[in-house]
Amino acid sequence: MSHYEEYDVVVLGSGAPGKLLAWTLASQGRRTAVVERRYVGGSCPNIACLPSKNVIHGARVASYFRRGAEFGITNGDWKVDMAAVRDRKRKMVAGLVAFHLEKYRESGAELVMGDGRFIAPKTIEVTLNAGGTRTLRGQTVIIDTGSRARMDDTTGLAEARPLTHVEALELDQLPEHLIVLGGGYVGLELAQAFRRFGSRVTVVERNGALIHREDPDVTDAIEHLCRDEGIEVLTRTAVDRVEGQSGESVRLHTGHGGIEGTHLLVAGGRTPNTDGIGLEKVGVETDGKRHVKVDERLQTTAEGVWAVGDCAGSPYFTHIGEDDFRVVLANLTGGDRVTTGRQVPFCLFTDPELARVGLSEREARERGVGYRLAKVPMEAVFRAQTLSETRGFLKALIEEGGDRILGFTAFGAEAGEVMAVVQVAMLAGLPYTALRDAILTHPTMAEGLAGLFSSVPRG
Ligand SMILES: Cc1cc2nc3c(=O)[nH]c(=O)nc-3n(C[C@H](O)[C@H](O)[C@H](O)COP(=O)(O)OP(=O)(O)OC[C@H]3O[C@@H](n4cnc5c(N)ncnc54)[C@H](O)[C@@H]3O)c2cc1C
Numbered sequence: 001m002s003h004y005e006e007y008d009v010v011v012l013g014s015g016a017p018g019k020l021l022a023w024t025l026a027s028q029g030r031r032t033a034v035v036e037r038r039y040v041g042g043s044c045p046n047i048a049c050l051p052s053k054n055v056i057h058g059a060r061v062a063s064y065f066r067r068g069a070e071f072g073i074t075n076g077d078w079k080v081d082m083a084a085v086r087d088r089k090r091k092m093v094a095g096l097v098a099f100h101l102e103k104y105r106e107s108g109a110e111l112v113m114g115d116g117r118f119i120a121p122k123t124i125e126v127t128l129n130a131g132g133t134r135t136l137r138g139q140t141v142i143i144d145t146g147s148r149a150r151m152d153d154t155t156g157l158a159e160a161r162p163l164t165h166v167e168a169l170e171l172d173q174l175p176e177h178l179i180v181l182g183g184g185y186v187g188l189e190l191a192q193a194f195r196r197f198g199s200r201v202t203v204v205e206r207n208g209a210l211i212h213r214e215d216p217d218v219t220d221a222i223e224h225l226c227r228d229e230g231i232e233v234l235t236r237t238a239v240d241r242v243e244g245q246s247g248e249s250v251r252l253h254t255g256h257g258g259i260e261g262t263h264l265l266v267a268g269g270r271t272p273n274t275d276g277i278g279l280e281k282v283g284v285e286t287d288g289k290r291h292v293k294v295d296e297r298l299q300t301t302a303e304g305v306w307a308v309g310d311c312a313g314s315p316y317f318t319h320i321g322e323d324d325f326r327v328v329l330a331n332l333t334g335g336d337r338v339t340t341g342r343q344v345p346f347c348l349f350t351d352p353e354l355a356r357v358g359l360s361e362r363e364a365r366e367r368g369v370g371y372r373l374a375k376v377p378m379e380a381v382f383r384a385q386t387l388s389e390t391r392g393f394l395k396a397l398i399e400e401g402g403d404r405i406l407g408f409t410a411f412g413a414e415a416g417e418v419m420a421v422v423q424v425a426m427l428a429g430l431p432y433t434a435l436r437d438a439i440l441t442h443p444t445m446a447e448g449l450a451g452l453f454s455s456v457p458r459g
């Protein structure tokens with residue numbers, strides 16, 4: 001084997017959990033290196049969460065321009081300049097990258113830019129972006145290689161060179177007619193944004209509903225939102241074949257006929273980046289979905305090797321990756337922390353947002369968990385009325401024979417922020433009556449929780 005450099009910790013991939021581990025352990029004096037092939041700081045600040053929310057916010061501004069008269073403001077001539085939308089995003093991303101580089105400098109963690117793969121136990125060879133190779137060996141190795149947009153084997157799909165979220169967020173021209181393949185998180189957030197910028201948008205979903213794992217009242221509400229915004233929604237639609245080239249003209253052949261558009265965005269789920277990195281050579285096993293196999297402490301099947309984030313099959317959210325960081329840090333520093341039983345909140349950043357924590361009704365029924373349901377429309381929330389944003393509802397599941405909150409869903413303005421209040425109550429084990437009886441500021445969106453929890457049926 002070629003000469004290798006010894007480290008206490010080597011991290012492969014610089015996503016949220018990996019970088020946080022690197023910065024923390026390096027600050028504690030451990031010799032630490034992070035190998036990253038492209039995105040300083042991983043997907044979230046470069047190509048995923050933050051840039052998408054930046055662009056989505058731009059689209060909201062466009063929607064307010066369109067709705068101006070409703071607020072008594074005449075908007076005159078206005079237009080969307082996608083190059084400027086992109087520049088605003090790029091500027092934010094550049095600032096985030098600079099912030100990350102500063103964190104590396106401050107912490108003493110070394111950032112090695114290049115493509116890494118295992119060549120021996122706990123040993124990673126890096127093909128450096130700047131040319132040449134380096135071989136790094138860690139006492140501890142952490143795999144944080146993330147995931148990428150999945151391209152299924154539909155005939156003609158790959159040849160059509162569809163956009164993924166990465167290219168979609170880099171467009172400087174508005175697609176005339178964007179076809180979005182997949183009605184999940186990526187598809188819905190970007191479908192609404194492009195529609196608001198002015199594209200014609202068609203969402204094609206093979207399941208019977210958009211965001212199909214949610215309760216029927218939620219999926220219906222999301223579908224209504226899409227239709228009200230002028231998005232064409234085709235559910236239960238399987239694509240047999242794709243023709244043409246995204247960016248010019250594409251045609252999808254489905255059981256219900258053809259769909260023609262100018263651009264195609266694939267948003268049909270993710271594939272973990274676990275192929276081609278030598279895992280099989282070093283005893284790091286993967287599961288049927290190609291995630292790195294980990295136990296509840298995030299240890300892999302190889303001694304001294306840990307895996308975190310999307311590649312480890314943790315729910316695909318940055319905040320969950322950040323919790324993976326806490327789990328591994330605790331286990332590396334004498335503590336004992338596991339992933340089992342943790343809260344997994346999420347927020348879909350459509351406008352309005354959809355946020356959920358804990359059980360949905362469907363999950364409660366599947367698990368045979370009895371519950372009492374409280375549900376109020378957003379119209380009942382005074383703050384929503386002041387904003388003219390009365391679409392949606394709040395709902396909560398309360399345990400039978402007790403006062404514990406089992407689950408909470410909000411579809412409405414600031415849903416993600418309102419959910420945090422309920423989450424804290426759930427973490428603290430507070431009965432729902434604590435929120436019902438709390439003095440919540442008037443008029444805030446969170447004030448709606450008092451109304452929601454006042455409507456819980458008697459146990
Ligand atoms: C469009 C979009 C929007 C999203 N929005 C949200 C959101 O609003 N909120 C939320 O919580 N989650 C969101 N997510 C999910 C979130 O982005 C991911 O769950 C999270 O970024 C995963 O972090 P990670 O550390 O597992 O992987 P990543 O952040 O992807 O990091 C992995 C890194 O490893 C590098 N890498 C891979 N292989 C190698 C190799 N062999 N050598 C060197 N480097 C390598 C990659 O370049 C990458 O930088 C979104 C995802 C997408 C696609």
Ligand SMILES: NC(=O)c1ccc[n+]([C@@H]2O[C@H](COP(=O)([O-])OP(=O)(O)OC[C@H]3O[C@@H](n4cnc5c(N)ncnc54)[C@H](O)[C@@H]3O)[C@@H](O)[C@H]2O)c1
Nearest residue numbers: 182183184185186187204205206267268269316347348349
């Ligand atoms: N706001 C957020 O937190 C946020 C935003 C974006 C992404 N994410 C994360 O990234 C993950 C991936 O997002 P995603 O939208 O790619 O996946 P997803 O699993 O959320 O949705 C994919 C959808 O595409 C459909 N689909 C797949 N192949 C298809 C095909 N050939 N034709 C028609 N429909 C097809 C699936 O039925 C599914 O409904 C999410 O699950 C989430 O964890 C989070």
